[in-house]
Amino acid sequence: MVLTCPVAMGRTTTRRDEPSPLSRRTVLRAGALLALGGAAAPLTGCGLFDREDPPTPDPLAPLVEESLRLAAGLRAAATAHPDLSARLVPLAEAHEAHATELTRVIGTPAPSGTATPTASPSSGPPADQATTLTALRKAERAGRDTATQACAAAPAERAALLGSIAAARATHLEALR
Amino acid sequence: MSERVMSAPTSPDDALAGALTAEYAAIWAYGPIGVRLTGTQRKAAVEAEAAHRTRRDALVVQLSNSGGTVPPDRAGYTLPFPVTDKASALRLAVEVEERTAAFWRAALPASTGAERDRALAALVEYAVRATRWRREAGITPLTVPFPGRPG
Missing domain, CATH: 1.10.12 (Lyase 2-enoyl-coa Hydratase; Chain  A, domain 2)
Incomplete structure (x- = not known):
């Protein structure tokens, strides 16, 4: 020193x-x-205490969070609108399955807890069904685009999984119409 | 699970040849499907068939240009179940879209750049079409968690 x-x-x-x-x-x-x-x-400056390789976050890490956020948004909407839950819950489950699979591919422990807090920051009166569905579609569309970009940039061994996730989010968009 | 099997190294031409055979079968299947449907459903079947024809044509050109083997079309294909009415026609349409989606998914690891973009566009389009057919057929849920993934 x-x-x-x-x-x-x-x-x-x-x-x-x-x-x-x-x-x-x-x-x-x-x-x-x-x-x-x-x-x-x-x-x-000394480098004595520098880490040799600062841990760079896996490029798929944001996708895990996004999956959990999308799932939480759908579950919150299903709670607010029980008559929509038969439609929404399978979509939430798909996002959760994506998060699990992505986490396995990344090879690190899953982020602790669920993403419920970030997904439902508004604690105001629940929006009506049409508004809720519009917001969910918007989120799925953005998610589809994220996964599409991730698939394009991914190494071969991750391309198929990311392709499925992009396709799943696109089908969610269709299912929410 | 079966992820590793699908991710096994496949040459780009083999993957595209697989997609082409799937497109042949899809085009063929929309024949018996179309005759059992009417109105907007028949129109949707015609559009779906056209999409498969467009991809077939593009694949034939691409495989020819790359010097790969262009697998031949067959005179007929075995349907997974008989198509006797509207309900079975719609179920077959779901099946056709999901099966062709799987071949395009398998082409993703074997491709890069614009070629991967095209494979992904096909996977996404067919997955969405499968969801539309599921809705028409009254199948729930409307979606599958991992479109194109086998098993």
């Missing part, structure tokens, strides 16, 4: 020895800055 400091200190020293037009205050201020830099350097 101390290793970075002598360089900075040395530079300060030589500069101070030169006949310099700098006022004492300027030099002191510079010294204070260098001291700060010296304190920060061991954390950022």
Whole structure:
């Protein structure tokens, strides 16, 4: 940790020895800055404590969250409109199955809990059926587009799963008409 | 589950040849389907058949250009069950769309770029069409969790 400091200190020293037009205050201020830099350097510059490879999130991780969010939105709508639940619950189950399968492919534990809070932030009076269905369709359309892009960018071993997810979301859009 | 089986390395031409044989069978099947339907359902069958013909033609051109083998069409195909009325015609239409979707899904790992985009467009289109036929046939649920996935 101390290793970075002598360089900075040395530079300060030589500069101070030169006949310099700098006022004492300027030099002191510079010294204070260098001291700060010296304190920060061991954390950022030394590399001693840097992680070799900072864990990069899997590109499919957002899709897991999106799946759970779509599922939660459908379940919330099914609760608010019980007469729609026969239509909505199978769609929610499909999204949950997607999240499970994506998580398996990513190879990390599933995000803890369900996405219920993010999916139903509005605690106002429940929207009427038409408004609810419109919102659900909009979410499925966006989800279809996300999965389509993910499929296009995916390595071969993930392409089929992502294709199925894109297709499933497109069929949901149709089923919500 | 059967994911690994489907993801087994297949050459792009083999995958497309598989899709082409599926398209042949789909076009053939819409013959007996169409005659059992009327009105908007028959119109939907005609449109579906046209979509399969368009993809068939594109595949024949693509496989010819790439030097791959173009599998021949057959004089007839065995239907999974007899089509005797509107109900069985609609059920067959669901089956046809879901089966062809599966072949296009299998083409996804074997393709990249624009070719993968086309395979995905086919998978999505046929999956959506299957859902429409399910609705017409009164089948619930209207959707399957993993369109095109076998088993």
